[in-house]
Amino acid sequence: MSTAQLVSALTDIYRDHPLLIHSILAALLGYIVFGMGWFTRSDYQPKGKHCYVTGGTQGLGKALAESLVRQGAHVTVVARDVVKGEKTLADLKAIAQPHQIIQFISADLTDAKSSQEALIKASEPFDGKCPDYLYLCAGFSRPKYMMDSSLEEFKAGFDGVYWVSAYTAQAAVKTMIRQRRTGRIVFVSSFLGYTSFAGYTNYSPGKYALRGLSDSLRSEMLIHGIKIHIFMPCGIVGPGHDAENAEKPAITFKIEENDTAIQPAESAKALERGLRKGYYSITDNIVADFARLRSDGGVPGNNFFADLFYLIVSSYGFPFWRMTADRDVRNGRQAVLDDYEARGVYDTPKTK
């Protein structure tokens, strides 16, 4: 009869402290009703919209561009590589209806001026109007220990994650406001934008920074009715993932050994599902949801009950995961030191 006794005990507590219990329930109810966005219907609808996809020639960006074309959107793909761009353009046109406008623009988005110009060029067939939905998927990852990173790699790693999206975001926000238009900006951060470990000093700062920009902009754009979202995917199969793994330090590999990268189309599907539901922070994996509830700084939640579960589990589970990651670093320590010794990294010979 343990359940009955528990209920009876709780009833007693309620009888002794009715005001307290009512306050807690009212607060919880308010949280459920107003905090969870159940009454903010999402109006995500790509059909007929101009969608601007950076990094859209491979991986997540390309999968997303294909999905948007299939839904009847006009799509502009922006990336540096012209060969991949032309290929993507052909692939997208093959699945588009004749009235859909499909464009490819080659631009180096780590440059502010190129980012602004690409946005202007994309707007030309639309009477100069800013794209409606922007999906900022461009970015790359080259994990490396800080000791092995040149200054240039440290800098380029950051720029290729943060500025590659931030310049476009600033240009788009200003254009939308000036044109009295609204729209949506979707940043793409990463699980490694919630937490980080050995090997990611060139990468996590940029992914955290995107979250800082997005968290601030989400609040600020309530003024202008521009919607901000941030996607926090785990590993996605593709050329980006292969290049990342080619040089990944041994300890970083070990920490991630149980992670499974998913297909770009699957990740894109999770992103659009979140957009349709009106979520602010969108994940493609339950592990990222655990991280989210211990890392999101109180931004609007998604599903109240699921979030409660994630919060309870991650409050205890997440520090445990971090401890095992720390243990992996300690276990891999000697191999790194031996390697540095062999490569003559140190100024002076080993003593003792």
Next chain:
Amino acid sequence: MSTAQLVSALTDIYRDHPLLIHSILAALLGYIVFGMGWFTRSDYQPKGKHCYVTGGTQGLGKALAESLVRQGAHVTVVARDVVKGEKTLADLKAIAQPHQIIQFISADLTDAKSSQEALIKASEPFDGKCPDYLYLCAGFSRPKYMMDSSLEEFKAGFDGVYWVSAYTAQAAVKTMIRQRRTGRIVFVSSFLGYTSFAGYTNYSPGKYALRGLSDSLRSEMLIHGIKIHIFMPCGIVGPGHDAENAEKPAITFKIEENDTAIQPAESAKALERGLRKGYYSITDNIVADFARLRSDGGVPGNNFFADLFYLIVSSYGFPFWRMTADRDVRNGRQAVLDDYEARGVYDTPKTK
């Protein structure tokens, strides 16, 4: 008798599911013992150490430099302004013993090469040895809506928060490792590195990025025995705070209206208290502790019982705080739109 009944009910649950309960208790115990760093004694001891304080001519940095000199450390202060630098040098020498080495170096730390050169120059009186403890306090905040920020302000705001510390951190880590030395690097982020809102698109990305760098480095430097800490202060009284408030947008002001800035010496004291306790994430305010438990991505905690309290309170309280901040933005919305109308920000006249 509600308490007795509750105990009896819990006893029944234990009798029915002993394995489950034992697993939970074992997990909790492991978490307390190994996760909280109770057995990692801190060896923070500035006496006789070479302490390198960036941004050390005012505010937190200066208060910290004074405290370090009083504790018997050799102190190098780095900042751009030579006049303030000479003044600080005189102030520090006035409280130092004759054997203590006190230096001021003028450098623009947003430049990578200047950051490296300042570190080398600081090491000269110490046979070229890297400083032992680095406190990266340099940085500034100029809140502004993104619409009102020029590209240059957006870029400079970021560089003046992130690169001003990141370049020095990279140079110091590499030098320490090459010299087979250990030491401590203390990053200074902010409450606004945990969460953000309207007005901080030039600032929060850099403060979040510092956390990303620090979270990754903390793990990576377990390899080399270099200790990493991050300080997350709330507002600190001083010229930086005055400059920030001079241009702060109305909505940002409103969201922060209940915040009280503390004295630099008080903030420095909280920082050193955290260092002595061996904390990784250090705060100077309970509000930042609430934010920490909902934003830290599972990094090592501080006091287990206090953290549990912060976690429980912030899990519900923090989203509520964010909702009131969102409400402040919505309430301030019309004034911003009217101002933009008056200033002719829009490309086309108002319709209707």
